[in-house]
Amino acid sequence: MRHPKKEKRNYTLKPQLTLQTTSLWDYPSQHYGTSMQGDKNYVGATPSYVIWNLLQRYTRPKDIVLDPMCGSGTTLDVCRDLDRQGIGFDLAPTREDISQADARKLPLKNNSVDFVFVDPPYSTHVKYSGDPRCIGELDSRTSLYGEAMKKVIDEIFRVLKNRRMMALYVSDSFKKGKPFSPIGFELFQLLQKKFKPVDIICVTRHNKNLKNPSWHKAAVEGNYYLRGFNYLFIMKKD
Numbered sequence: 001m002r003h004p005k006k007e008k009r010n011y012t013l014k015p016q017l018t019l020q021t022t023s024l025w026d027y028p029s030q031h032y033g034t035s036m037q038g039d040k041n042y043v044g045a046t047p048s049y050v051i052w053n054l055l056q057r058y059t060r061p062k063d064i065v066l067d068p069m070c071g072s073g074t075t076l077d078v079c080r081d082l083d084r085q086g087i088g089f090d091l092a093p094t095r096e097d098i099s100q101a102d103a104r105k106l107p108l109k110n111n112s113v114d115f116v117f118v119d120p121p122y123s124t125h126v127k128y129s130g131d132p133r134c135i136g137e138l139d140s141r142t143s144l145y146g147e148a149m150k151k152v153i154d155e156i157f158r159v160l161k162n163r164r165m166m167a168l169y170v171s172d173s174f175k176k177g178k179p180f181s182p183i184g185f186e187l188f189q190l191l192q193k194k195f196k197p198v199d200i201i202c203v204t205r206h207n208k209n210l211k212n213p214s215w216h217k218a219a220v221e222g223n224y225y226l227r228g229f230n231y232l233f234i235m236k237k238d
Contacts, residue, residue, distance in 0.1 A: 020053050025232070026204040033081075038074030042094070044126045045071060046119045046169060050203060050232065051078045054117060058165040058234075059084055063114035066159065068103035068152065075117055087113065092129030102133060104151035108159045116156045116166035120149060122183055123173040140173045140181040150190050157194040160237045165198065168233045171205070176222060184231040195235035203230045 015028040027049035031037050037048035051074060059065060061083040067075035070088030073095055079086030087108075089101035101107055103118070121128065121136030123145065128136045135152070138145040156166055168191065173181035188200070205228055209215050219226050 017049070017052060019056060020201075023199060023201050024204070025050065025053070025201055027206070030206070037077035037081075039072035039094070042072035044119070044121075044128075046074050046117075047203075047206075048074050048078050050169065051075050051117055052082070054167050054234075055079070055082050055084060055115070058167075059115045064112070066106075066108070066113040066116045066156075067118065068101075068106055068116070068156065069118055069120055070098045071119070073098055084115075091131050091134055103135075104148065104155060106155050106159055110158055111161045113159050114161055114164050116160055117169070118152065118156065118166070119169040120152065122171045123181060125173065125175075140183050140186075141179060145183075146186060146190070149187060153187075153190050153194060157237060162237055164237055166195065166235050166237070168235070169203070169230055170233075171227050171230045174224065174227065176224065184233075188231070188233055191233055191235050194237075196238045198234040198236050201232035201234065203232050205229055 017032050027047045029049070030040060030045070031048050032052065038045050055065065055078060059082075062085060064085045064087060065075065065079050066087045068089050070076065070090045071094065073088060076086040076088045076097055088098040089103065089106060090098050091100070091102055093100050121134070123138070123140035126136060128134050131137070135145065135148045138148055160166055168187060170183055170187055172183050207227075210226060210228070215226060
């Protein structure tokens with residue numbers, strides 16, 4: 001007796017959401033659930049698993065969560081899923097619920113938000129809006145990048161409520177033939193001047209280029225390393 005063929009379904013089963021419990025995070029997919037948080041085609045989009053973990057640990061329902069460099073809106077979508085009040089700003093808003101503003105001068109009152117997540121440009125690797133004011137137009141090997149990010153960190157400190165948390169997600173910068181730029185260490189030093197460190201997380205990168213054998217071959221031949229992780233600095237205003 002022949003059995004009927006099973007119907008083929010065109011979907012990807014995403015892993016169940018779970019809290020990360022070590023200081024090495026490896027998110028199983030860019031998005032969770034049956035929908036998409038933010039835009040998978042947005043260059044430099046933050047993995048929504050990372051934001052979900054942060055909000056589960058450091059926020060409560062109805063808390064106000066700020067993303068001053070909101071990109072495609074991933075933070076706002078995770079906030080809606082978790083019943084948080086998301087506020088997003090960007091120099092070049094990609095959707096209606098993101099307001100236009102510079103992260104160095106936020107239109108918010110002092111001590112007005114409960115949590116801040118920021119995923120800034122990592123030097124000039126990605127072309128965002130092309131706006132000359134964009135921090136992504138500043139090479140991290142110059143003092144201009146550090147000066148701009150100091151202003152962003154100062155603003156985060158100003159608008160964050162006392163004894164609440166913030167997180168900064170960033171990678172170091174390397175370009176073949178140019179000096180290595182340890183953005184992570186440099187930004188952590190700036191953060192320490194304002195905030196108390198809570199923890200430092202390493203998040204495995206799943207950039208599509210890391211799956212390209214030719215990139216790995218070039219790294220061996222050129223005697224350099226591909227960026228395999230992002231820093232996630234968790235800090236407290238205290």
